[in-house]
Amino acid sequence: MKPKLIAIAALALTASAHAQQGPIKVGLMLPYTGTFAALGVAIENGFRLYVQEQGGKLAGREIQYFKVDDESDPSKATDNTNKLIRRDQVDVLVGTVHSGVALAMTRVAKENNTLLLIPNAGAVDITGPMCGPNIFRTSFSNWQPGYAMGVVAAKKHKNAMTITWNYAAGAESVRGFTEGFTKGGGTVTRNLNLPFPNVEFQALLTEIAAQKPEAVYTFFAGGGAVKFVKDYEAAGLKKTIPLYGAGFLTDGTLEAQGAAAQGLETTLHYADSLDLPKNNAFRKNYAIAYKLNPDVYAVQGYDTAQLLAVGLAAAKGDLGKRDAMVKAMEKATIDSPRGKFTLSAAHNPVQDMYLREVKGANNEMKSVAVKALADPATGCKM
Amino acid sequence: MPLEVFLVQCLNAVQYGLLLFLLASGLTLIFGIMGVINLAHGSFYMLGAYMAFVLAPHFGQNFLVMLLAGVLIAAAFGFVLEWAFFSYLYQREHLQQVLMTWALILVFEELRSLSVGNDVHGVKVPDWLAGSVPLGTLMTYPVYRLFASAACIAVAIGLYVVVNRTRLGMMIRAGASNRDMARGLGVDIRRLYRIVFAGGVALAALAGMIAAPLSSVYPNMGSGVLIICFVVVVIGGIGSITGALLASLLVGFVDTFGKVLPVFSQYAGVGVYLLMAVILILRPEGLLARRGT
Amino acid sequence: MANAKTAWLVPVAGAVALGLLPLVVTTYGQDLVMRIMVFAVFALSLELLVGTTGLVSLGHAAFFGIGAYITVLLSPASEAGSVWLLLPLAMLAAAAYALVVGALSLRTKGIYFIMVTLAFGQMAYFVFHDTPVGRGTDGIFLNLRPVLELGSAALDLGDRMHRYYLTLAALAATYALLALVLRSRFGRALAGIKVNEQRMRAAGFPTYPYKLAAFVLAGALAGLAGFLLAAKDAAANPELLSWHESGVVLLMIILGGLGHLRGAVIGAAAFTLLRELYGTYSIVGPLADHWQLTLGFTVIAFVALLPQGLIGLPARLRTARG
Numbered sequence: 001m002k003p004k005l006i007a008i009a010a011l012a013l014t015a016s017a018h019a020q021q022g023p024i025k026v027g028l029m030l031p032y033t034g035t036f037a038a039l040g041v042a043i044e045n046g047f048r049l050y051v052q053e054q055g056g057k058l059a060g061r062e063i064q065y066f067k068v069d070d071e072s073d074p075s076k077a078t079d080n081t082n083k084l085i086r087r088d089q090v091d092v093l094v095g096t097v098h099s100g101v102a103l104a105m106t107r108v109a110k111e112n113n114t115l116l117l118i119p120n121a122g123a124v125d126i127t128g129p130m131c132g133p134n135i136f137r138t139s140f141s142n143w144q145p146g147y148a149m150g151v152v153a154a155k156k157h158k159n160a161m162t163i164t165w166n167y168a169a170g171a172e173s174v175r176g177f178t179e180g181f182t183k184g185g186g187t188v189t190r191n192l193n194l195p196f197p198n199v200e201f202q203a204l205l206t207e208i209a210a211q212k213p214e215a216v217y218t219f220f221a222g223g224g225a226v227k228f229v230k231d232y233e234a235a236g237l238k239k240t241i242p243l244y245g246a247g248f249l250t251d252g253t254l255e256a257q258g259a260a261a262q263g264l265e266t267t268l269h270y271a272d273s274l275d276l277p278k279n280n281a282f283r284k285n286y287a288i289a290y291k292l293n294p295d296v297y298a299v300q301g302y303d304t305a306q307l308l309a310v311g312l313a314a315a316k317g318d319l320g321k322r323d324a325m326v327k328a329m330e331k332a333t334i335d336s337p338r339g340k341f342t343l344s345a346a347h348n349p350v351q352d353m354y355l356r357e358v359k360g361a362n363n364e365m366k367s368v369a370v371k372a373l374a375d376p377a378t379g380c381k382m
Numbered sequence: 383m384p385l386e387v388f389l390v391q392c393l394n395a396v397q398y399g400l401l402l403f404l405l406a407s408g409l410t411l412i413f414g415i416m417g418v419i420n421l422a423h424g425s426f427y428m429l430g431a432y433m434a435f436v437l438a439p440h441f442g443q444n445f446l447v448m449l450l451a452g453v454l455i456a457a458a459f460g461f462v463l464e465w466a467f468f469s470y471l472y473q474r475e476h477l478q479q480v481l482m483t484w485a486l487i488l489v490f491e492e493l494r495s496l497s498v499g500n501d502v503h504g505v506k507v508p509d510w511l512a513g514s515v516p517l518g519t520l521m522t523y524p525v526y527r528l529f530a531s532a533a534c535i536a537v538a539i540g541l542y543v544v545v546n547r548t549r550l551g552m553m554i555r556a557g558a559s560n561r562d563m564a565r566g567l568g569v570d571i572r573r574l575y576r577i578v579f580a581g582g583v584a585l586a587a588l589a590g591m592i593a594a595p596l597s598s599v600y601p602n603m604g605s606g607v608l609i610i611c612f613v614v615v616v617i618g619g620i621g622s623i624t625g626a627l628l629a630s631l632l633v634g635f636v637d638t639f640g641k642v643l644p645v646f647s648q649y650a651g652v653g654v655y656l657l658m659a660v661i662l663i664l665r666p667e668g669l670l671a672r673r674g675t
Numbered sequence: 676m677a678n679a680k681t682a683w684l685v686p687v688a689g690a691v692a693l694g695l696l697p698l699v700v701t702t703y704g705q706d707l708v709m710r711i712m713v714f715a716v717f718a719l720s721l722e723l724l725v726g727t728t729g730l731v732s733l734g735h736a737a738f739f740g741i742g743a744y745i746t747v748l749l750s751p752a753s754e755a756g757s758v759w760l761l762l763p764l765a766m767l768a769a770a771a772y773a774l775v776v777g778a779l780s781l782r783t784k785g786i787y788f789i790m791v792t793l794a795f796g797q798m799a800y801f802v803f804h805d806t807p808v809g810r811g812t813d814g815i816f817l818n819l820r821p822v823l824e825l826g827s828a829a830l831d832l833g834d835r836m837h838r839y840y841l842t843l844a845a846l847a848a849t850y851a852l853l854a855l856v857l858r859s860r861f862g863r864a865l866a867g868i869k870v871n872e873q874r875m876r877a878a879g880f881p882t883y884p885y886k887l888a889a890f891v892l893a894g895a896l897a898g899l900a901g902f903l904l905a906a907k908d909a910a911a912n913p914e915l916l917s918w919h920e921s922g923v924v925l926l927m928i929i930l931g932g933l934g935h936l937r938g939a940v941i942g943a944a945a946f947t948l949l950r951e952l953y954g955t956y957s958i959v960g961p962l963a964d965h966w967q968l969t970l971g972f973t974v975i976a977f978v979a980l981l982p983q984g985l986i987g988l989p990a991r992l993r994t995a996r997g
Contacts, residue, residue, distance in 0.1 A: 033495070033966075034601060035600065035602045038502070069954060074814050086701065086703035086706065103816075107816055166805050195650050195801065200398055202394035203638040210383075210384065223599075234526075480929065481926055484926060485970070487971075488968070488971035492968040609918060612790065613793075648805060651804070655795075655801075658794045659795060659798070662787050663783070
């Protein structure tokens, strides 16, 4: 019996020693290959930039990074998360882009009581039924941009159709739009879907042309977003039926979309042209550090580091003081390049949703679509 | 569905089918003539698309010249790849080819990532092909899509002529029917295979180049088309170019109308596979299978 | 060279080694080995089809995914389900779909058979991905892992060690079952079908029922692997039925070596470990960013140098030395 007790005591001592000194282990689980690779890199870049700006230390402790490529594959997600939690024994888990992977990460983080900071995945459930004291998100919920767009569109249109891929993120975004749109007196006449990741839109564009709604709301991202915007314009619909979308439709895709995207209105919690001191400084520093222009994903990565810094400062660098960290993070006001935002009770950002318009190579802010918008967090019991 | 809409949907189906055909024709050649299962075919498509992205600024309005340059580069690449790599696969079992070419996909993806990065890119349509024509009062149709369809038809005709009316085509057909006999009759099978493979790669790359302005250029773009490509080849009958054309059009119609039919649209993803299963169960060797391979 | 009498020594030694492994590896290592064991069962099930009977299926992941989904869908929400109920149901559901797919697909041959199995695999994928059957494209989670009640004692799969040993037992049972099947008349008939089906038919063998039986058995065992994965991860998602997954398990048995049961197990282990190795920064440093390149080249090298798969390695080394 005795040797076992000694062993446990020794383990506890080393654990508490590590909690207070030495480097803080941050585990980055992001897509480094595949369709979302550019997003994964942007998020990491943003995170590292903030740490670099603080002199490479948060709360006086160095940051040690561990990386795992999640390949945006939900079936490997549990094992990959365990790589960071069990194999690398990270103190904080950061990730990811794909919602299916993030849901699995949330699961595992809750089982192990690991602090999880989500820099993108917008699955509503994460700050809904799956919310928890150790789960934080610094990006958005899929519902938020959709709702904001619905509010805006309802001011000018009485009916609309939606079109997206048949998957959870698309469905959640459309649900948000529908809620905002109907609240403003509009009606969504039809929801068009195509299987993910099919990008042959012509059939559905013809359907839209035949039905002649007053407006169309869409949720696409990446290569699909580029193709959709171009196809929409080439079908002559851009002139006759205004197209609205969640900001991902035109984020990171403008160079590829070219003239077809000009004038498109989207809603998102960020706009490249936001004339805020924090944003201007951020964009400048990011460009110097990485010779690239930042996008919303880089901002989210940057803010994730900020949130972690808030928690660590409150605990004076002692990872063992989790409650103090969580309390501080919950109450934090993050001075983000997107503007200041706070966190809801479910740990999702309460933030301004901007209405942006594509001008040239940028999404320029036109107005604030909805101020301090919070996700309803249905099903969160905390 | 009003007639006007129906006709436009038919046009959509045909155009998609023709582009599929261009991609599938290369695969059916390599598969049917050489008996090689090449999973990296999607990578050649991606290669073509990225080539278009890289070359377009240099060629400006000379789009056709760029296509020709791309085809030649791809053919040369295919020639070398066959000589250095694929020629070792002929003696191997089909399954080993599967494993090898799968590994090749990984290598190509990483090389692409290292050389051009992971961002999404667009390729501009040249001015003389830009613009749209009205389709009645319904919507407009981009001129470029008409051009793409015309290009696919031109290639189809060209392939038909080469395979059925030239000496090379005769050797290809002979090699497909009976490899050993053809060799016994003096056909240089090794060189023939090299030419066929280069042709297959060139066709896939051409499909990628033509599709690039339409679909944009992004990581993993090959994997989506790869599986549809195999479906088309198998439905049409392996080794049959006419079969590939017929199958492509069928798939085009099923994909297009599947998305807009009232109840079925929720299951639209299943459509093409249901089509393949039904055809193969009724006609176990595809629609226009080559006999005696 | 081991003879028939001692051929069972190696698998038994392997099972014993796996049984003792948890004593020397970390919990992460145990999870990794568990993953390998689950995929070994999955690979063994495909080996029965591909290596033994010569039927290459590219839709095998459908049965794997169905097994996982049944396990999660039929588990109660707020209490642990019973392994006695869930495990057989998972295998039964997978076997049922295998019966349908096999009955229709076995009318085709060669590459066409491969493609038809792919078609049915994709159809199952889309049912779970696009329709309410799968309860969402991001997958579903298990609140409490199932429990195996044995009289007054119970094996709670929520306990990592219990999970590990149940998985090991399942792997051992699958291996033993297939070893017996291969030695049986049924197994030898399958081998005969692989070598020359026409001759078997000429000899009066009804090959179709034999092939169908093999297909259904393979499907059921894949369902078992699916149950084990769901128990391990407490989750199921539609990607488990995708053609990527079907491709991966096929690659595993090719890499390991077709025609031998141990090839399936070795292939599953090698594939998983290689991917793990090439993606681990602490081992390969910055090369981990480019794991696609390193893994791709390694596989190409293996195929080029080891036409028989990894099980041919000892022989190859012997000829290289001798």
